[in-house]
Amino acid sequence: MNWLMLSPVKPELFLVCVGLILLMVGALRGKSSVGFILSAVLTSFVVAGGFLCLTSGDTPLDTLGGMVAADGFSVWMRFLILGGLFASTLLSVGWLRDNQVVKFEIPLLYLLSGVGMLFMVSSTNLLSLYVSLELSSLCLYVLAAINRDQLRSTEAGLKYFILGALSSGLLLFGISLVYGFTATLSYAEIGAILSQMTLPAGAMVGMVFILAGLVFKISAVPFHMWTPDVYEGAPTPVTALFAIVPKVAAFGLIIRLLTGPFASLHEQASQILIFVALASSVLGAFAGLAQNNFKRLIAYSSIANMGYALLGLLAGTPEGVASVILYLTVYMIMTAGVFAVLMGVKRDGHSIETISDFAGLVKKCPVKAYCLTGLLFSMSGLPPLAGFFAKLFVFQAAVAGGFFTVAVIGVLASVVASYYYLRVIKVMLFDAPEGDFDKDCSFSRRFVMLVSVAFILLFTFVPNYLLDHAQVAAGTLFP
Numbered sequence: 001m002n003w004l005m006l007s008p009v010k011p012e013l014f015l016v017c018v019g020l021i022l023l024m025v026g027a028l029r030g031k032s033s034v035g036f037i038l039s040a041v042l043t044s045f046v047v048a049g050g051f052l053c054l055t056s057g058d059t060p061l062d063t064l065g066g067m068v069a070a071d072g073f074s075v076w077m078r079f080l081i082l083g084g085l086f087a088s089t090l091l092s093v094g095w096l097r098d099n100q101v102v103k104f105e106i107p108l109l110y111l112l113s114g115v116g117m118l119f120m121v122s123s124t125n126l127l128s129l130y131v132s133l134e135l136s137s138l139c140l141y142v143l144a145a146i147n148r149d150q151l152r153s154t155e156a157g158l159k160y161f162i163l164g165a166l167s168s169g170l171l172l173f174g175i176s177l178v179y180g181f182t183a184t185l186s187y188a189e190i191g192a193i194l195s196q197m198t199l200p201a202g203a204m205v206g207m208v209f210i211l212a213g214l215v216f217k218i219s220a221v222p223f224h225m226w227t228p229d230v231y232e233g234a235p236t237p238v239t240a241l242f243a244i245v246p247k248v249a250a251f252g253l254i255i256r257l258l259t260g261p262f263a264s265l266h267e268q269a270s271q272i273l274i275f276v277a278l279a280s281s282v283l284g285a286f287a288g289l290a291q292n293n294f295k296r297l298i299a300y301s302s303i304a305n306m307g308y309a310l311l312g313l314l315a316g317t318p319e320g321v322a323s324v325i326l327y328l329t330v331y332m333i334m335t336a337g338v339f340a341v342l343m344g345v346k347r348d349g350h351s352i353e354t355i356s357d358f359a360g361l362v363k364k365c366p367v368k369a370y371c372l373t374g375l376l377f378s379m380s381g382l383p384p385l386a387g388f389f390a391k392l393f394v395f396q397a398a399v400a401g402g403f404f405t406v407a408v409i410g411v412l413a414s415v416v417a418s419y420y421y422l423r424v425i426k427v428m429l430f431d432a433p434e435g436d437f438d439k440d441c442s443f444s445r446r447f448v449m450l451v452s453v454a455f456i457l458l459f460t461f462v463p464n465y466l467l468d469h470a471q472v473a474a475g476t477l478f479p
Contacts, residue, residue, distance in 0.1 A: 008055055008070030011048035011078065012118050018044040019111045026104035034096060034104045038089070041107040045086040045114075052078055066186060067128035068119065072476035073325075076469075077121040077252040080329055084245035085114040087336040087448050091343055092237035094442035106146060110241065113139035117249035121256065126175045126185040129253065133171070133217070137164055140246060143238045144230055156233030163216065163226045171213025177206030178261075190261035200265075207262050211272055214257075217250035219299075220306045221279035228291075231299035236351055239295055240339035243302055248328050251309065255321055258313060259477040266316040273310050274406055280307030281413035288420045292354050294342060297420055298335070301379065304417050305331055311410050312394040315401025321474035323393035326467055330390040330459070334379050337452025341372040344441040344449065355424055360433025368441070369428045371453045376425055378456040380418035386459035393467060 022037050029036075055070050089110050096106065116136030123129040141164060145157020179185055181202035182193045194200050216223035231239050258269055284304025291297040309331070312324035345352055345361065345368055352358065362369035378387035391414060398407040459466070 009068055009119075009122070010051040010055070011082070012115055014051060015044055015048055015111055015115050015118075019108060019115070022108055022111075026108065029104075031104060034107075037104050038093060038096060038107045041111050042086060042089055044111065045082050045089070049079065049082045049086075052082065067125040068122045069124045070122060072473040073252075073256070074122040076325060076473040077248070078118050080248050080332060081114060081117045081121065081245055084248060084332050084336070085110060085117075085241075088237070088241040088244050090444040090448055091240050091336070091339060093444045094343070095235065095237045097442075103146065106143070109139040109143050113143070113241075114245070117245060120249045121252035123253070123256070124187045124260070126178065126187075126190075130172065130175060133250075133253070134168065136246065136249065137168070137217075140164075140242070143241065144234045146238065147235055150233075152233035153235065154233075156230040159226050160230045163223070167213045167216035167223060169213075170209050170216075174206045174209025174211075174213065177209065178203050181206065187256070187260040191263055194261070195264040204265060204268055207265055207269065208272065210257065211254070211269065214250055214254050215276055218247050218254070218306045219303055220276050220310065221283050221303065222276075224280065224283070224303050227303060228296045228299040231295045232293055232353075236295070236339070236343050239298075240336070240343070243298060243335050243339065244332050247302065247306065248332055251306075251324070251328055255313065255324065256477065258316070259321065263316070270314050270316070273314055274403070277307045277310035277314070278406060278409055278413075280304060280310070281410050282307075285413040285417035288417060291420065292356070294353055294355055294358075294424070297355065297424075298338065301417065301420075302335070304413065305379075308391060308394055308410055308414065311398040311403070311406060314398055314403045314406065317397070317401065318471060318474045318478050320397035320401060321477060322467060322470040323397040325470040325474060327390040327394050329466070329470075330378075330386045330456075333452050333455050334375055334387060337375045337449050337456075338372065338379070340445045340449035340452065341368050341375070344368060344445040346438040347435055348438070355427055356431075356434070358424060358428045359431035361428040361437065363433055364437045365439075368449070371449050372428065373425050374453050374456060376421040380421040381414050382418075384460045386456040386463075389459065389463040393463075 018040065022040055026033050026037055052075060055075055089107060092106065113136045116132045116139070119128060119132035120136065123132055141157060141161045144160045145154050147153035178190060181200060182190050184190055184193070194203055212223065219227040230242065234242065258266065262269055280303050284300045284307060288297055288300035288304070291300060309324050309327045312320045312327065314320065343351055345358070345365065347357070374385065378385035381388045381391045395407045395411060398410070
């Protein structure tokens with residue numbers, strides 16, 4: 001195997017090498033190496049993005065013995081993952097500086113988890129799927145419980161680990177069923193075998209178990225129960241990582257499975273998707289109404305948003321997949337901006353958590369208040385912001401596929417969910433302040449916040465341009 005054959009996975013190989021080197025640096029220098037490792041990790045994400053720019057997605061390429069493919073879809077999704085990792089790491093800069101218990105392992109866990117996510121969206125084999133998924137998940141388990149001295153963080157890590165182990169078991173059982181039925185782990189060979197059969201019952205059951213394991217990773221109903229507790233208990237920068245990146249990677253994996261090995265089972269898979277999408281949209285909308293903790297609110301918002309995104313997959317068309325790709329892009333950027341504001345709003349050096357803590361923010365920190373207002377309006381789907389177009393394209397794809405009732409229920413759930421976004425906006429703009437806010441806000445958080453706001457505003461002028469590029473990326477998944 002020569003270097004040319006490995007060229008499609010240059011970003012992943014580069015990040016692995018950087019991670020191993022930085023691990024030795026951290027082991028030798030300890031806490032004093034945190035600043036260097038953090039800077040090196042941020043730089044490595046930028047360099048990996050540069051390597052990815054050199055990867056052409058026009059002609060799909062297989063590597064690592066046919067276990068990984070580089071096509072237009074994987075290039076787009078890997079760019080998203082690298083961007084999300086960069087933003088998440090950037091948001092953690094101030095926290096690592098201010099936190100008394102500084103751990104050099106945190107940025108390294110971000111990096112190694114990212115390597116697993118990058119391989120996930122490029123996998124073309126059930127074995128590489130499982131290995132990459134576990135690489136990412138193991139790092140996330142540790143990050144969720146990184147504050148071992150805090151009860152809530154330990155509880156969050158334990159819940160996430162136990163339920164994650166359950167989902168991995170379901171996924172592995174499904175893979176074993178598919179392998180036992182088709183005698184292969186390759187996506188292409190599985191798809192060819194299943195397409196020649198009228199009703200492959202064994203493979204259908206295996207597909208159900210695999211989808212159940214992946215539904216946990218995107219925190220959709222009925223495997224959503226870990227999300228609010230982990231979001232609330234984990235440190236805020238870690239919560240930002242959970243909200244921004246892993247969901248995008250897991251969704252990319254679901255898209256590749258449904259358009260690849262299980263494409264011939266789309267009718268059966270759509271029945272599962274309808275239930276998961278509607279249940280997630282409705283539960284995320286109504287359960288979020290009762291939340292007072294802002295991070296728990298964002299957790300239920302993410303559950304609802306994953307439900308909306310699943311609607312685009314019901315039709316099983318390139319247009320539907322393109323709408324989901326675009327939705328994930330917009331969702332990731334909006335979420336990064338929301339967490340940048342949340343982490344930048346402090347009282348007495350401590351980040352605020354409850355919705356009532358935002359009272360009077362517009363009087364003390366008008367820029368942050370207006371930025372968060374714009375981001376929440378976009379998440380609620382208010383035109384002409386980016387969130388409106390993202391939801392519009394997804395609902396259009398569902399309607400084009402003939403799923404009218406499902407689309408209507410999704411729209412109604414989105415209307416209900418807009419209430420708790422408006423509630424936060426009302427508290428910020430109209431309630432009397434309960435105390436002073438800290439004036440300082442790190443450059444990294446201001447940068448992420450302003451980039452997110454600029455995106456949701458400028459997206460209004462080029463929605464179809466990005467959708468067209470998303471359709472090109474989605475087209476590489478369909479023969």
